[in-house]
Amino acid sequence: MDARLGAGQSAPAATKPDWPERLYGTLKAARIGHMSYVPDAGHTALINLLEADPAVACNVLTTEEEGIAVAAGAWLGGQRSVLLMQSSGVGNCINMLSLPAIGRFPLLMLVTMRGEWAEFNPWQVPMSRATQPSLEAIGVRVMRAEDPDELIETIDAAAALAYEADGQVAVLLGQRLLGRKTW
C-alpha cells in the first residue's frame, strides 16, 4: 500500500485479499460450528462468511471475555467454537481465561493486532505491547502469522492443538498482514 496515502484516500484498485475465504475454509475443515466476536475491521470478511453460514451459530459480544465463557459452554455441549477479537480486547479476557486454563477447555482465539505496524492511534500501543505476554502469563499458547500462507498453516495447526489436544491457543494476525487503516 502507498505509504503517502492520507485521510479519505484508499489504495488504487487494491486487490481484495483472498485469505479470509481460505481461513473460513480452514475453520470449516476443523469442524467449527460456533463463533463469537467483538467486531474488528481486520475480521470483517471472515465474520461475514461465518454469519452467512447456517451451520455456524454466531454471537456478537459486548466485551471479549464473554466469548471465553461462551466457547467453554459450547464445548460442554459438544460444539467447537472460535473467538474473534482485536488485540485491545485481550486485556479484557484475562480472569475469564481461568476457566479454559483450569478446565482444559479447547480454546481458539483469532486476534487481529493493532498498535504494532503503521499504527496511527497511540492508544492502541500499550495493549498491543501487553497482548502476547499477558496471554502467556495466564497459560495461553501464542502463535503469530505475518503473511497469508503462514496464516492458513498456523490456523490449521492451532485448531488441532485446541480441539485435539485440549489446548488454549491464540493466533495473532500481524497488523502488517491486515494493512494500513484507511479513512
Next chain:
Amino acid sequence: MVSGMPDPDRLGRREAVAALLADRPETLLVVTGLGSPSYDVHAAGDHDGNYYLWGAMGGAALVGLGLAQAQPDRQVMVITGDGEQLMGLGALATIGVAQPRNLTLAILDNEHYGETGMQASHTASVDLAAIAQACRFAEARTIRSLEEVLTLRHALSQPSAGPRLVVIKIAARNPPRSLPSRDAVHIKNRFRAHLGLEQG
C-alpha cells in the same frame, strides 16, 4: 435491613434451590455461578448434568448461552448470584440478541456479596429483571415465595419464546458449605459423558 442480619421474611437459599431442582427432568442441564450458588446446587443433589464454576466471575450466564446453543433440544438453567451477574451485565445484552429459547437464568439475589463479608451489592436499588426486560428477554421477573419458585420449576419443562431471567429474592445468610468437586476437568468430562460426547 442491617447488612448481613437474618431476615426471617425472606426465602432461604437452600430451600429455594431445593424446590427449583426437586424432581428435575433428566434432560435439564445446570450451570452454577461461583460461591454459594455452586454449594446450593450441590446440596440439592450432585448430578452429572451440572457444571459448577469456582471462578470466572461474570461468566456463568455465558457458559449457559454456549451450552444452550450447542444443545438446542435441552433446557439449560444457570443458577447464580446477584454479584456474579452484576459482573456480567453485558451478558444480558448478548443473550438478548442471541434469543435462545432454552436458557433460563435464575439469580439468587440476597443483595449482598456473601462470600466476601456480606458487603451490600447493587441490587437493593438496581432491578436486574428490568434490565433483562430491556434486553428483550421473553420473561423477566422477580419472585419472593416458594410457591412462585415451584411455578418456575414447572415452567422449565415448557417451551419458551426466548430467554428467561428470574430473580429470586433470598435472605442474606450463609448456610454450611456443601462443596462440589473443584476439579474442573473431571466435572467437564463427566458432563460431556452425560451427553454422550467423546472425552476430550
